[in-house]
Amino acid sequence: MAEFLQFLISGLTVGAVYALVALGFTLIYNASGVVNFAQGEFVMLGGMVTVFAAAAGVPLPLAAVIAICAAIAIGLLLHRFAIEPARGASAVTLIIITIGASILLRGLAAIVFDKQFHKLPAFTGDTPVDMLGAAVQPQSFWVLGGTAVVVLALYIFLEHTLLGKAVLATAANRLAARLVGINTTTIMALAFGGSAAIGAIAGILVTPITLTSYDVGTLLALKGFAAAMLGGMGNPVGAVVGGMLLGLLEAFGAGYISSTYKDAFAFLVILIVLFAAPQGLFGRRAVERV
Amino acid sequence: MLEVANLRSAYGRIEVLKGIDLDVQTGEIVALIGSNGAGKTTLLRTLSGIQPITGGEIRFKGERIDRLPPHLRVELGITQSPEGRQVFGPLSVEDNLRLGAYRRRDREIGQDRDRIFAMFPILAEKKHLMAGGLSGGQQQMLAIGRALMGRPKLLLLDEPSLGLSPLLVDQILEAIVSLKKDGITVLLVEQNASAALAIADRGYVLETGKVAYSGAGSTLLADPQVKAAYLGVA
Ligand SMILES: Nc1ncnc2c1ncn2[C@@H]1O[C@H](COP(=O)(O)OP(=O)(O)OP(=O)(O)O)[C@@H](O)[C@H]1O
Ligand SMILES: [Mg+2]
Numbered sequence: 001m002a003e004f005l006q007f008l009i010s011g012l013t014v015g016a017v018y019a020l021v022a023l024g025f026t027l028i029y030n031a032s033g034v035v036n037f038a039q040g041e042f043v044m045l046g047g048m049v050t051v052f053a054a055a056a057g058v059p060l061p062l063a064a065v066i067a068i069c070a071a072i073a074i075g076l077l078l079h080r081f082a083i084e085p086a087r088g089a090s091a092v093t094l095i096i097i098t099i100g101a102s103i104l105l106r107g108l109a110a111i112v113f114d115k116q117f118h119k120l121p122a123f124t125g126d127t128p129v130d131m132l133g134a135a136v137q138p139q140s141f142w143v144l145g146g147t148a149v150v151v152l153a154l155y156i157f158l159e160h161t162l163l164g165k166a167v168l169a170t171a172a173n174r175l176a177a178r179l180v181g182i183n184t185t186t187i188m189a190l191a192f193g194g195s196a197a198i199g200a201i202a203g204i205l206v207t208p209i210t211l212t213s214y215d216v217g218t219l220l221a222l223k224g225f226a227a228a229m230l231g232g233m234g235n236p237v238g239a240v241v242g243g244m245l246l247g248l249l250e251a252f253g254a255g256y257i258s259s260t261y262k263d264a265f266a267f268l269v270i271l272i273v274l275f276a277a278p279q280g281l282f283g284r285r286a287v288e289r290v
Numbered sequence: 291m292l293e294v295a296n297l298r299s300a301y302g303r304i305e306v307l308k309g310i311d312l313d314v315q316t317g318e319i320v321a322l323i324g325s326n327g328a329g330k331t332t333l334l335r336t337l338s339g340i341q342p343i344t345g346g347e348i349r350f351k352g353e354r355i356d357r358l359p360p361h362l363r364v365e366l367g368i369t370q371s372p373e374g375r376q377v378f379g380p381l382s383v384e385d386n387l388r389l390g391a392y393r394r395r396d397r398e399i400g401q402d403r404d405r406i407f408a409m410f411p412i413l414a415e416k417k418h419l420m421a422g423g424l425s426g427g428q429q430q431m432l433a434i435g436r437a438l439m440g441r442p443k444l445l446l447l448d449e450p451s452l453g454l455s456p457l458l459v460d461q462i463l464e465a466i467v468s469l470k471k472d473g474i475t476v477l478l479v480e481q482n483a484s485a486a487l488a489i490a491d492r493g494y495v496l497e498t499g500k501v502a503y504s505g506a507g508s509t510l511l512a513d514p515q516v517k518a519a520y521l522g523v524a
Contacts, residue, residue, distance in 0.1 A: 162388070162389075162392070165381065165385055165388070165389060166389065166392060168378070168380065168381060169378045169381060169385075169389050172378045172379055172380050172381060173376050173377070173378055173379070175340060175372065175376055176372065176376040176377070176378060177378075177389075178338075178339075178340050178360040178361070179338055179340065179360065179364070179369070179370050179372055179376070179437075180364065180369070180389050180390050180392050180393075180436060180440065181360070181361040181364030181365060181369075181392050181393035181440065182361065182389070182392055183359070183361045
């Protein structure tokens with residue numbers, strides 16, 4: 001029982017991070033049709049900038065804010081100088097552009113920062129909390145709580161503000177969005193900035209548990225992409241559920257089968273979804289593109 | 291109100307509009323008819339700014355607008371109910387209407403929505419439902435209502451009667467005529483040429499990217515060549 005609970009909580013914790021990465025994918029995909037493989041680099045930036053700012057003596061909360069702002073700036077630059085000039089290009093071209101951007105960002109991070117692993121102190125100490133026999137790191141609560149706040153904020157934004165509805169409208173029908181006077185270029189920039197912020201928050205929350213380095217983004221992007229596919233690309237609820245499921249699958253797989261193959265589960269999920277149910281668990285939001 | 295001079299537009303290398311001259315006066319209903327592929331939809335798309343032009347100019351109230359992005363044209367008062375309705379399927383009927391007023395900052399948005407509901411009561415009944423689930427006719431009403439929510443001075447309607455039952459067609463045409471009383475200028479593209487010309491002050495007939503005939507609605511209705519080619523009467 002204690003063991004099961006241990007796996008459950010660690011699964012939910014990583015799952016929450018995958019969910020945030022998947023949400024980042026979803027937001028950009030919905031607003032622009034682009035699958036942004038530089039999503040993982042936003043997570044890396046969140047962790048790395050916080051680490052280096054904190055090491056320079058900036059208090060942790062402020063360092064985190066700086067990291068989020070840095071990621072947003074990079075997201076906006078990515079949109080402005082890599083995606084926007086290629087407007088109208090094919091989906092494959094755009095994917096290649098984002099992969100290129102991801103490699104570039106990783107390279108820059110290796111130069112600007114370094115190639116070492118880095119750690120952040122847990123936000124509220126390292127003393128495990130005992131839950132029915134399972135020892136839970138307090139940072140797990142930060143990850144889960146932080147994810148819940150992000151998901152809730154995104155939900156309120158999309159469903160209850162005019163700007164959020166404009167994002168949904170752009171996702172549903174880009175042509176009609178332009179005809180009602182929505183500046184879809186601004187909406188895309190907003191999506192890139194928002195995705196970058198979400199990614200950076202994920203990176204900041206999880207770095208005390210998993211460490212970070214210049215290249216953590218690659219694997220995270222893959223996991224997040226698998227989660228988004230599992231939930232149904234373009235569906236925000238699907239992204240969260242997909243992320244959680246993938247996290248649980250990894251944790252239980254590693255716990256009960258073998259931890260050697262932990263990272264293989266994401267690939268397995270991608271393959272199974274592609275072959276068996278390309279639309280994912282939740283399908284995609286009825287997207288009518290023109 | 292609207293002056294189009296020598297307008298050209300192309301998809302890739304294929305020129306689709308080959309020098310269109312057309313004007314719409316304030317308060318008019320102007321019908322634009324022509325066979326499939328004549329370029330009617332393309333013309334409306336250039337007016338809204340979602341289709342680039344390769345030559346000529348578009349003036350609205352005397353000002354060149356052909357380089358303005360679409361959202362600024364909406365702000366000037368040009369809105370469109372596009373071909374194929376293009377409602378925001380996953381969003382509610384109410385949200386679709388609200389988004390029609392996206393660029394407005396005044397306080398009368400709710401009031402205007404109620405007027406649309408009075409015009410098309412079925413939309414009021416279904417205001418909380420997803421637009422994608424509406425019937426074709428209801429989606430058409432929604433598309434027109436959404437375009438009206440922008441408080442247009444010039445309303446562009448692309449085939450508002452396509453695929454509707456005769457009863458609904460009458461209802462939509464009546465609605466268009468009533469817009470005129472509210473001081474809205476209308477440029478109406480229609481397959482249903484006789485019905486469109488009957489309610490229009492003037493009409494233009496487009497043939498493969500050029501204006502072939504133009505004149506008062508009643509004149510075009512009586513013109514033997516127009517009759518033979520577009521009104522299904524020999
Ligand atoms: N996206 C596009 N790409 C390439 N060619 C196009 C495109 N849209 C329209 N065309 C071509 O441009 C020409 C004019 O099309 P348009 O849709 O403007 O005609 P229309 O008068 O609205 O026709 P309909 O009565 O069928 O709606 C047609 O020959 C059409 O095949
Ligand atoms: Mg057409």
